[in-house]
Amino acid sequence: MPELPExxxxxxxxxxxxxxxxxxxxxxxxxxxxxxxxxxLGDYIxxxxxxxxxxxxxxxxxxxxxxRLMLHLGMSGSLRVLSRRAAxxxxxxxxxxxxxxxxxRYRDPRRFGSxxxxxxxxxxxxxxxxxxxxxxxxxxxxxxxxxxxxxRTSVKALIMNSHVVVGVGNIYANEALFRAGIRPDRLAMRxxxxxxxxxxxxxxxxxxxxxxxxxxxxxxxxxxxxSPGYFKSRLDVYGRSGQPCVTCGLxxxxxxxxxxxxxxxxxxxx
Numbered sequence: 713m714p715e716l717p718e719x720x721x722x723x724x725x726x727x728x729x730x731x732x733x734x735x736x737x738x739x740x741x742x743x744x745x746x747x748x749x750x751x752x753l754g755d756y757i758x759x760x761x762x763x764x765x766x767x768x769x770x771x772x773x774x775x776x777x778x779x780r781l782m783l784h785l786g787m788s789g790s791l792r793v794l795s796r797r798a799a800x801x802x803x804x805x806x807x808x809x810x811x812x813x814x815x816x817r818y819r820d821p822r823r824f825g826s827x828x829x830x831x832x833x834x835x836x837x838x839x840x841x842x843x844x845x846x847x848x849x850x851x852x853x854x855x856x857x858x859x860x861x862x863x864r865t866s867v868k869a870l871i872m873n874s875h876v877v878v879g880v881g882n883i884y885a886n887e888a889l890f891r892a893g894i895r896p897d898r899l900a901m902r903x904x905x906x907x908x909x910x911x912x913x914x915x916x917x918x919x920x921x922x923x924x925x926x927x928x929x930x931x932x933x934x935x936x937x938x939s940p941g942y943f944k945s946r947l948d949v950y951g952r953s954g955q956p957c958v959t960c961g962l963x964x965x966x967x968x969x970x971x972x973x974x975x976x977x978x979x980x981x982x
Contacts, residue, residue: 715879716881719771726793739754742805756829774808781808786824794814857903860901861901869900957979
């Protein structure tokens with residue numbers, strides 16, 4: 713599943729190609745995504761100029777004076793900037809064509825993404841109650857400490873709760889907890905403010921590094937074949953169960969938390 717760094721990489725990749733471009737038409741080949749795509753979508757945005765490509769959590773926004781197109785990539789979605797001459801393939805469900813001759817193509821083999829039109833300043837229930845962005849000043853150790861009080865949930869579950877903070881998916885939760893030296897199954901309410909300082913720093917650093925690593929692949933966005941080629945960052949614990957800890961050498965342990973894989977070091981994380 714694309715996580716926040718992948719989505720931000722996508723935003724940065726498509727932005728220079730479509731900012732200031734005027735939409736000529738939208739082609740919806742398959743409207744049956746997680747929620748059905750509005751059959752009148754083309755009427756809303758055709759003739760409108762894109763003035764901003766934004767992101768909130770893992771949602772992308774193509775902003776015009778008439779409103780915003782809100783997209784979620786789901787489990788397997790991607791966006792590519794192509795020539796209008798590029799023939800669509802099996803899982804290419806929507807094209808946004810521009811007067812300049814380029815097309816923004818949405819591909820989603822599993823069809824678990826979503827596309828909504830928000831007219832004017834309209835919002836959407838999916839984004840109304842989200843927590844702060846993890847790289848913003850609103851996300852701090854004091855904020856996270858306050859949110860943890862009285863919660864009988866694990867610290868990993870806390871930071872993966874989008875109502876607490878957005879964009880900390882399973883991969884980056886594992887990595888941030890390792891950097892902070894905190895066991896992922898420790899109760900959130902039993903983590904001290906001092907340790908939350910380290911955890912917030914870990915979240916910000918691992919996400920920031922992943923986004924910057926993603927930036928090295930942006931040349932791949934303007935091509936007629938293949939997917940965006942998301943970054944491959946170095947992972948210290950995720951996907952390394954049984955392998956030696958990069959710090960102490962002990963074999964990493966894997967457990968399941970709410971159906972998700974959790975990998976940690978029993979020595980370095982307490």
